Amino acid sequence: MKILVTGAAGFIGSHLAERLAGLGHSVVGLDSLTPFYSRALKELNAAAVGAAGVELARLDLAVDDLEAVMRDVEVVYHLAAQPGLSAASDFQAYLRDNVVATERLLAAAQRAPGLRALVYVSTSSVYGADATGAEDAEPRPTSLYGVTKLAAEQLVLSRFRSRGFPACSVRLFSVYGPRERPEKLYPTLIRALLEDRPFPLFEGSEHHLRSYTYVGDAVDGLVAVLDHLERCVGEIFNLGMDSATSTAEGIRIVEEIVGRRARIVREPGRAGDQSRTEADIRKARRVLGYEPRTTPREGLAREVEWYRTEVLGRGLP
Numbered sequence: 001m002k003i004l005v006t007g008a009a010g011f012i013g014s015h016l017a018e019r020l021a022g023l024g025h026s027v028v029g030l031d032s033l034t035p036f037y038s039r040a041l042k043e044l045n046a047a048a049v050g051a052a053g054v055e056l057a058r059l060d061l062a063v064d065d066l067e068a069v070m071r072d073v074e075v076v077y078h079l080a081a082q083p084g085l086s087a088a089s090d091f092q093a094y095l096r097d098n099v100v101a102t103e104r105l106l107a108a109a110q111r112a113p114g115l116r117a118l119v120y121v122s123t124s125s126v127y128g129a130d131a132t133g134a135e136d137a138e139p140r141p142t143s144l145y146g147v148t149k150l151a152a153e154q155l156v157l158s159r160f161r162s163r164g165f166p167a168c169s170v171r172l173f174s175v176y177g178p179r180e181r182p183e184k185l186y187p188t189l190i191r192a193l194l195e196d197r198p199f200p201l202f203e204g205s206e207h208h209l210r211s212y213t214y215v216g217d218a219v220d221g222l223v224a225v226l227d228h229l230e231r232c233v234g235e236i237f238n239l240g241m242d243s244a245t246s247t248a249e250g251i252r253i254v255e256e257i258v259g260r261r262a263r264i265v266r267e268p269g270r271a272g273d274q275s276r277t278e279a280d281i282r283k284a285r286r287v288l289g290y291e292p293r294t295t296p297r298e299g300l301a302r303e304v305e306w307y308r309t310e311v312l313g314r315g316l317p
Contacts (some may be wrong), residue, residue: 001225002026004073006105007058007080008090009033011179012121012172012215016047016077018052019219027053027083030069031080032060034097035087037182038249038317044310045179065160066108075229076109077222079083081152084183085143092214098148102155110165117166117229119222120158124173124240124277126150129210131173131277135236137162143272153236160234168232170222173240173279177299178306180315184246189254190307192262199262203269206251209244209276214302217241220298224288231287240279241292253297257304 003020008029021027029049033042046056057069061080065287070076073085082089082097103118109118124131125146126139141147159165192199221239225232255261284290310316 002028002072002076004028004030004059004069004076004293006030006076006078008049008054009042009046010079011045012175012218013077013079013183014049014179015103015177015215015219016079016222017049017054019223021054022243023051023223028053028058029054029068030059030061030074030307031056033058034082036082036084040316041179041311042295044314044316059266061105061134062096066105067111070108070112072114073112074114075226076115078105078118078120079121081149082145083181084145085272086182091144091146092172094144094148095231098152099155102152106155106159106165112160113270115166117168117225117233119232120153120156120167120169121222121226122153122169122171122236123149124171124238124279126153126171126273129275131274132280134280135171135238137285142274146272157236162247166229166233168225168234169236170225171236171238172218173211173213173238173277175213175215175218178310179215180303181277185250186254186303188263189251190304191312193258193260194308194312196260197263198265200267201264202273203266205269205273205283206246206248208247208274210250211240211277211279212245212250212296212299213240214299217238217292217294220292221284221288223289224290228288235287236289237284238279238281239290240281242279242281244276244278247294250296250300254304257297257301269291
């Protein structure tokens with residue numbers, strides 16, 4: 001099957017593209033390598049994806065012509081987005097890269113005669129501060145990221161509702177692991193511990209509960225959609241670990257793995273942050289046979305090793 005993965009040089013997209021190629025699919029990746037974080041890290045991901053046999057098109061969904069990259073594509077996984085809660089990203093960036101980019105991809109996908117499905121990769125942030133309900137829970141996003149991801153998700157699903165366009169959405173929960181973005185909790189903590197630096201922690205965030213989901217388990221769920229395309233069209237699925245771990249507990253686990261205590265420096269809390277996420281995956285279990293298995297200790301040990309060898313070992317920022 002020919003599959004297009006947008007955001008293929010990113011954290012989750014690179015893992016997905018590699019997995020799909022390893023399963024024998026013909027995979028085309030698309031990424032504009034935006035400067036939201038270190039380009040060197042994205043180039044490292046791009047090299048790994050290329051080594052797996054994935055052709056990477058360096059295109060911007062919001063402005064570039066997409067006809068050639070869509071040629072003969074049967075399934076699209078749409079992961080490209082403006083992520084995070086950073087104050088450095090204004091509304092126009094979220095609007096452009098989450099909503100406008102998705103609308104342009106949809107328009108191109110509708111003109112692809114062999115398309116069987118578009119899988120929109122959404123986020124638990126659409127639920128808001130408390131992301132613990134099933135897929136039919138009322139979305140109440142508290143951040144520009146969550147608002148624009150929900151808008152893009154609805155753009156995709158509205159095509160199904162109005163025109164029968166074959167699409168579905170998967171909402172991922174607190175994904176972590178090798179290649180995670182450097183500003184996220186665990187890469188920041190791991191670097192601070194390995195280099196004996198102060199560790200900045202947002203005020204009160206140690207009490208947050210997260211459905212920390214190892215990237216390999218998230219990819220398992222995304223790939224499972226391929227085996228159930230007809231049952232997935234028009235549907236929304238939560239994908240994540242169905243148990244919650246506090247930020248304080250996650251910090252403690254990484255401290256034990258590294259063998260050093262963090263020197264915590266408090267920073268003001270972030271507006272729009274989630275206080276609790278815990279994935280309700282009953283639907284994904286029933287339809288996709290989805291079952292995340294990686295414990296936080298196992299996943300974080302892999303992330304520490306990756307960061308030690310692939311980032312610090314290469315002198316990357």
